[in-house]
Amino acid sequence: MNRYSWWKYAILAAALVIGLLYTIPNFYGEAPAVQVSGGKSTVKVDAAMVDRVEQLLADAQIKPDLVQFDGNSVRARLADTDTQIRAKDVLVQALNPDQADPRYIVALNLLSRTPEWMQKLRALPMYLGLDLRGGVHFLMQVDMRGAVRQAVETYGSDARVALREKRIRFSGLSRENEGISVQFSDAAEAEKGRYLLADRLPSLTWQQSTGDGGVRLTGRLSPKAMTDIQSQAVRQNIETLHKRVNELGVAEPVIQQQGADRVVVQLPGVQDTARAKDIIGRTATLQFRLVDPDAATAAEVVPVRAAEGAPVQTVGLRRDVIATGEQLKQASATIDQDQRPAVSVRLDDVAGRNMRVTTRENIGKPMAIVLYEKGKGEALSVATINGEFGTDFQITGNFTPQETADLALLTRAGALAAPMEIIEERTIGPSLGADNIDKGFRSVLWGFIAIAAFMCAYYMLFGVFSTLALAFNLLCLIALLSLLQATLTLPGIAAIALTLGMAIDANVLINERVREELRAGVAPQQAIHAGYERAWGTILDANVTTLIAGVALLAFGSGPVRGFAVVHCLGILTSMFSAVMFSRGLVNLWYGRQKRLKSLAIGQVWKPGTGEGITMKSDDLTEGKA
Numbered sequence: 001m002n003r004y005s006w007w008k009y010a011i012l013a014a015a016l017v018i019g020l021l022y023t024i025p026n027f028y029g030e031a032p033a034v035q036v037s038g039g040k041s042t043v044k045v046d047a048a049m050v051d052r053v054e055q056l057l058a059d060a061q062i063k064p065d066l067v068q069f070d071g072n073s074v075r076a077r078l079a080d081t082d083t084q085i086r087a088k089d090v091l092v093q094a095l096n097p098d099q100a101d102p103r104y105i106v107a108l109n110l111l112s113r114t115p116e117w118m119q120k121l122r123a124l125p126m127y128l129g130l131d132l133r134g135g136v137h138f139l140m141q142v143d144m145r146g147a148v149r150q151a152v153e154t155y156g157s158d159a160r161v162a163l164r165e166k167r168i169r170f171s172g173l174s175r176e177n178e179g180i181s182v183q184f185s186d187a188a189e190a191e192k193g194r195y196l197l198a199d200r201l202p203s204l205t206w207q208q209s210t211g212d213g214g215v216r217l218t219g220r221l222s223p224k225a226m227t228d229i230q231s232q233a234v235r236q237n238i239e240t241l242h243k244r245v246n247e248l249g250v251a252e253p254v255i256q257q258q259g260a261d262r263v264v265v266q267l268p269g270v271q272d273t274a275r276a277k278d279i280i281g282r283t284a285t286l287q288f289r290l291v292d293p294d295a296a297t298a299a300e301v302v303p304v305r306a307a308e309g310a311p312v313q314t315v316g317l318r319r320d321v322i323a324t325g326e327q328l329k330q331a332s333a334t335i336d337q338d339q340r341p342a343v344s345v346r347l348d349d350v351a352g353r354n355m356r357v358t359t360r361e362n363i364g365k366p367m368a369i370v371l372y373e374k375g376k377g378e379a380l381s382v383a384t385i386n387g388e389f390g391t392d393f394q395i396t397g398n399f400t401p402q403e404t405a406d407l408a409l410l411t412r413a414g415a416l417a418a419p420m421e422i423i424e425e426r427t428i429g430p431s432l433g434a435d436n437i438d439k440g441f442r443s444v445l446w447g448f449i450a451i452a453a454f455m456c457a458y459y460m461l462f463g464v465f466s467t468l469a470l471a472f473n474l475l476c477l478i479a480l481l482s483l484l485q486a487t488l489t490l491p492g493i494a495a496i497a498l499t500l501g502m503a504i505d506a507n508v509l510i511n512e513r514v515r516e517e518l519r520a521g522v523a524p525q526q527a528i529h530a531g532y533e534r535a536w537g538t539i540l541d542a543n544v545t546t547l548i549a550g551v552a553l554l555a556f557g558s559g560p561v562r563g564f565a566v567v568h569c570l571g572i573l574t575s576m577f578s579a580v581m582f583s584r585g586l587v588n589l590w591y592g593r594q595k596r597l598k599s600l601a602i603g604q605v606w607k608p609g610t611g612e613g614i615t616m617k618s619d620d621l622t623e624g625k626a
Contacts, residue, residue, distance in 0.1 A: 002528050002592040004585055012585050015476065015577075022479035025114040025126040030133075030269075031065065032084035033111035036091060037073035039102045040373055049074045060090040066111070067479055077111040084108060099615030101376070107276075110269045126154050126482050128268060129489030129563065130254070132440070133266040134433035136276055139424035142261045142596045147233035147418030148178060148226065150346065154326070154350075155219070161354040162200045168193050171214065179204055181218035183213060190215035200350075203228075233418040240261055242305065244280060256558070263420070268487075273427055280422075286325030290358070291366040291382060292316040302370060302377035315368055315379050322358050322367070325572045327351035333404040336396055341404040343381075343395040360388040369395070440493035447497050448474070451504050461601030464506035465586045466579075475579035477571050491564035499571030502546065506579035510535045514602060524597040532584050539580065547572045 025095050036053060047069045053076055054067050056243060062083060064076040070560050078084045088106050096102040110133070112125055132166035156175045159182060163170055170193060172183040183195070184190035190208065194217055205217030209263065221229070238255055245253045245267065254266035270276050294297035298316025306312055330346040347355060359367075363386070368379045383395050455463035477499065481488065514531030522530060550572060590596060 002525055002588045004269065004588050008581075009585060009589075013583055015582075016240050016472065018033050018316060019472070019475040019479040021118070021121070022123050022482045023475055025112070025118055025123050026482060028113040028115075030110040031077050031079070031113050033075050033077045033109045034084060034087045034091060035075045035105075035109040036095065037105045037107070039096070039105045040378075043103050044334065045069075045073055045104070053183050055088055056094045057087055060086070062087050062090065066116075075109065075111050077113075083416065091374050107270070115457055122483075123278040124482060125487065126478070127485060128433070128437075129492075130268045130428055130433075131490045132433050132437050132488060132493075133268040134428045134431075135270045136273050136429070137267075137424075137426040138265040138277075138280065138422050139258070140263045140265060140280075140420045141423045142230075142234055142263065143419040144233070144261050145423070147229055148221065150418065151229045152176070152178065152180060152324075154324075157203060157321070157354070158350045159197055161221075161350070161357065162196055163193060165353060165357060166192070166196055168196065176218075176220075178226070182217045182218075183215075184217065185214040186416045187215050190217060193217060212366060213518060234261065234263065237418060237420060241265060241280060242434060254559070262423075273425070277422065277425075285372040286328065287370045287372065288322040288324075288355070289370055290318040290320070290322070290362060291368050292318045293366075300377065302368075302379050304379045304382060314381055315366075317368060317377075322355055323347055323351035333401065334394070336394055340396055341401045343404050345395060346392050346487070347390075348389065355393070356388060356390035359390075363387060406447045422529050436490060440490060444474075444500070445494065446495050447500050451500060455504065455507070459603045461590070462511050462514070462587070462603070465529055465583050465590075466511065467505060468586060469578045469583035470500060470504055472582045473571075473575050474500070474573040476578060479565070480570055480574060482569065486565070486566055487563065489559075489563040491558060491560040492567040493570060495564045495567035499575060503571070503575030503579055505542070506535075506539045506575060507583060509538055510579070510583070511602060514600070518600065518602075524600045525591070527600070528587060530592060532580070532587075533537065536580060539576065543572050543576050556613070 022599060036045060036049060050067050050069050053074050054064070057064055057067075057076065062078070064078055064087070066075075066077040068075055076087060078087055081320075085108075088108060091106045092099075092102075095104040095106065112119075114124060118124075152175050156173060159180055160173055163182070169184070169186065169189050171185050174181045174183075182193060184193060187210075194206055194208060197217065197219060199203070201219060203225035205218055205222050206219045209216050209218065209546045233258055238257060241255050241263065242253075245255065245265070253268070254264065256264055258264045265280060267276055293315040293316070294302050295314070299319035299326040300317045301314050302317060304315055327348045327350065328345070329348055330344070332344050334342050334344040336342040364384065366382050366384050369381045370377045370379050372378075381395055408574050448470070452463075452467040455466045455470075457463070459466060474496070477496065481492075486492075510531055514527050517527035517530045518524070547569060550565050550569040553561055554569060557565055591600070
């Protein structure tokens with residue numbers, strides 16, 4: 001009756017082993033580390049950098065515990081913070097000879113002490129939020145006027161291209177705060193231009209006026225267009241910030257909109273605030289421009305991208321911009337018809353029309369793709385225009401497959417849709433985060449001890465089983481959070497403490513149900529069986545209703561509320577498993593094989609309304625004074 005099959009015990013044993021495996025990494029802690037990543041979009045860090053970092057540190061008589069490549073950067077784990085600072089100085093001086101134009105970012109960071117064999121099994125610690133790990137918090141303001149100004153600049157270029165494409169004569173085009181103005185000397189041309197621009201630029205509301213200089217068309221942004229531009233600017237900036245933060249190697253950063261024009265950026269574990277601000281504030285702009293063969297008359301001269309150590313060449317550029325990164329829809333590595341590596345590019349319709357007009361008139365001439373960062377330009381590629389093309393085209397050359405993949409990635413390099421400035425900055429030190437962890441751990445520990453003491457005193461051996469089930473529940477919850485690589489915050493610790501109280505409630509229901517069966521005169525083995533079976537429905541109903549509330553918090557909450565809800569919902573699921581299956585397994589293991597069970601150590605079984613208690617003796621029930 002009260003016996004588990006071997007496979008049920010096997011499931012419990014496997015859950016216990018897996019729970020220990022994925023919980024233990026959370027107790028190893030973190031060690032100081034330095035991280036090397038690319039300081040420019042054109043600088044790539046690969047696995048070869050591991051050997052270089054190891055050699056540089058060895059030359060400086062610094063022995064790191066671990067040097068590893070994580071896909072985007074190289075991290076070196078060190079023994080203490082003093083060694084960490086020394087290592088950073090050594091790497092900065094060696095990797096960035098020109099401090100005014102650094103190629104690499106060397107930042108302070110933290111790295112888990114988890115053994116490598118555990119990491120290979122993906123047994124990693126939970127991510128910790130800003131309040132537990134320390135780090136930096138930025139509140140950034142998006143310049144909405146700048147977003148509108150950039151949009152007006154684009155509309156002006158689009159209008160100029162459209163009028164030239166349809167051969168509509170105009171005498172001038174100027175940009176205003178919230179629109180553009182086109183001057184015509186002829187009323188008929190103005191009417192043609194009005195119909196064309198209204199069709200090509202529907203975001204602008206066009207009005208016609210007549211003066212001494214001829215006919216003027218004025219297009220202004222509609223209120224809806226203004227709102228759309230501003231919303232799009234915030235969304236694009238958030239997406240771009242996500243890409244840039246990845247360079248810092250931050251685990252689970254928080255980047256979210258706050259209000260209409262502000263963005264919150266939280267970077268847990270980042271100690272080097274200056275480097276974080278440098279990356280977040282980076283401005284990157286991509287442009288397609290014709291090459292001017294005469295550097296003396298060129299509007300600008302920029303270096304051409306080259307491998308590290310290779311001689312740097314320069315190229316002159318003409319002033320007109322054919323297309324920008326904002327007009328780029330897709331860029332991917334591919335193979336051309338001659339089976340050579342190439343980059344396939346797709347522009348939007350407006351940029352495609354401009355590209356078609358430009359290439360038609362400049363066949364055989366070179367065109368450059370230029371990436372601007374921090375006000376400095378670098379030509380990613382210089383290719384000859386072999387024929388007329390528009391929206392879709394390919395860039396070919398003496399590329400390797402890896403070079404085409406890199407060029408495609410750089411071509412997609414995100415640019416901020418509008419300027420941003422940091423209006424609030426907070427740094428939470430590692431010591432404060434460690435203090436929050438210590439207080440949170442103590443609150444959970446003392447809560448667990450208090451519950452365990454009460455259960456053992458009130459339910460005796462069944463209280464011990466309940467306490468062990470509660471510990472198993474806590475183990476499973478932490479292991480599940482680690483396995484999912486969830487982010488733990490202070491609200492999450494509060495949810496763990498709450499889960500303890502809610503999980504033990506199921507065991508209280510089971511124990512009281514067993515007591516009721518004993519009071520009704522049921523034999524001990526039958527009382528255990530009936531207690532678990534009849535308490536299950538109540539436990540399920542109570543947990544499902546609580547889970548519904550948790551799912552609502554998860555669906556509609558944000559920030560700390562979602563962190564609380566994640567731990568809360570997972571805790572409900574693990575508590576149902578531990579309170580019913582694991583505790584039943586312990587009870588069955590202890591009592592199940594006793595054929596003539598005489599008593600149950602479940603505390604005093606009180607008889608309602610009499611003040612008398614019932615104790616178990618032999619096979620029948622006898623009454624005694626409490």
